[in-house]
Amino acid sequence: MDESSPRAVTMRDVAQAAGVSVSTVSHVVNNKKGARIGKDAWERVQRAIEELGYRPNAMAKDLVKGRSRFIGLVADAIASTPFAGQIIRGAQDEAWRHGYVLLVANTEGNEAAETEALAMMLEHKVRGVLYSAWYHREVELPAGLTETDCVLVNCFASDSDIPAVVPDEVAGGRQAARMLLAAGHRRIGFINTTTPSPAHDGRLRGYREALDEAGVPFDPALVVDARPDQEGGFEAVGRLLDRGVTGVFCHNDRVAMGLYDGVRERGLRVPDDLAVVGFDNQEVIAAHLRPPLSTVALPHYELGLAGVRLLLGLDEPAPGGRVAVDCPPVHRSSVTAAPPG
Amino acid sequence: MDESSPRAVTMRDVAQAAGVSVSTVSHVVNNKKGARIGKDAWERVQRAIEELGYRPNAMAKDLVKGRSRFIGLVADAIASTPFAGQIIRGAQDEAWRHGYVLLVANTEGNEAAETEALAMMLEHKVRGVLYSAWYHREVELPAGLTETDCVLVNCFASDSDIPAVVPDEVAGGRQAARMLLAAGHRRIGFINTTTPSPAHDGRLRGYREALDEAGVPFDPALVVDARPDQEGGFEAVGRLLDRGVTGVFCHNDRVAMGLYDGVRERGLRVPDDLAVVGFDNQEVIAAHLRPPLSTVALPHYELGLAGVRLLLGLDEPAPGGRVAVDCPPVHRSSVTAAPPG
């Protein structure tokens, strides 16, 4: 609480109090190695800093150095899912590790908000910006983006060469199918999403690859599309059960949750009558369904982290400019051995 | 993408290109009203800005004006629930409306991270900081907080006079109980949390007040404590059903989700055999359970919004320094009339 703003204490105040010059203060504040400062002056400065409660002015510092320590992060949906939150966490952790601070902007997909956010970031002379989406998809980039370094997180722009870090959907789909295959299932349903997307195509491909790998013939009748939420999962149950499926891979955990309901409604049980695997590893759902859901995790934290590493030039962008991050399987209790036969 | 950093374009560049002085440029950039600039010079400046792609340097601007346009927001859990996200949204929307930008820091409750975040904010000379918690609780404040203006969001510190904005738990509890009462229920169970907290006490009090209001005697046997998650709800079902309850108010939506499972396990149905009301209005759960859950919304967006208004002095702090925000009921399909008798 500043009582009537008694003017913030500056480096000059410290210098004066310690009886030294500002450059001496600057040296001790920044712990400059090359600088030879007398042990005695050093201590006087430290004490003055303590006593006056001096805080360096980051803006003055950045101004003189010509660049700021900000990294912008624009997110299209910060509250509807935990996904953006994880991206932010990952990005922030890595950014801080390198002395950077995140400038977060939530745009809710609103174009005006996006432009405003970008302008704000550009005016703060950010080191670069991370442009992220809450679900993996292609995006068209806002104009201002080309004015700074940029990396796309959980999204991509096919017509540009901007580096992007995205989840490896096909490897994820493979993992999901393998969990079922490993338990001995052979008739494995797949509830895919109705939304055209990398997730739709990638996971399907992964599912097919895993089937091939295991020598199980692909049966198109076993894959059905449904809205990627609980209602979609619920409605898909009948179709799948009719086809003699013993396990099903759901496009996401919400679908799996709806599917649980449908299974129960028919007096059946997970996993004994039907084994199920989800996708996303959305904690509130997956870890607390009955039984807890085996699923494949979407690596949002790692996506954010990898995004800043790429931006900062700590990692080399992959040849195609696209970095694919792994989706690890998470084993819980919704998969058991297939019934014999 | 800066190709080999050709030095950012500054106001001087614009001035030069337009054949005017920097102060003239400054005036047109900021649309200064008192300044009389010739229509002609004005246009030359505009054009130069366009052509050079000039962006004002926010840091230089803030530096000279002595204060920044940042508002710090420290959150203790940005990804585990959608709650922090909503707070951020509310705070950002209101902040932007007044020309401020949010400096978000996620601390995951880690004290070192908190100190670091605060130092970062202080060094950026934030206008003030919003200190928030993902669930309503008492907090002990990090040291640095007193160095700046501050308001607590979704939390409070009893020994200080720092203004706080929190949800009105008792009014919320009242709303929840009333939904059941209004449908004719008289034996209403309450699954409260095992965690001592404002939510625990407030919602219980609201529940009792609503009962009183309706002339229904309070029966202590009808309130049970349980872990505030699905498992807690599941386990509480038996206890409540034994006591002849026809409706139950759950401490939160996750508990309600677990309770649904328990009810089904007994071959019973929501809402016909048991009406249920949740709390939080956590979209993924409440809107997609079968049947969709009637609940009471926690006003996180409004909390964030009110927080910045308080910080900016746009609203007066309530007499006690604590602002209570309303928790509105959300009617869906988990409550119907009580069975006769």
Place this chain on the structure above:
DNA sequence: ATGAAAGCGCTAACAC
């Protein structure tokens, strides 16, 4: 109607 010049708090040569 427009420009010159003095700083804002700090860093980095360079002087002593």
Place this chain on the structure above:
DNA sequence: GTGTTAGCGCTTTCAT
């Protein structure tokens, strides 16, 4: 070892 000084990009009197 420590001090002096010239800016960083901008706003803002105060001249003209």
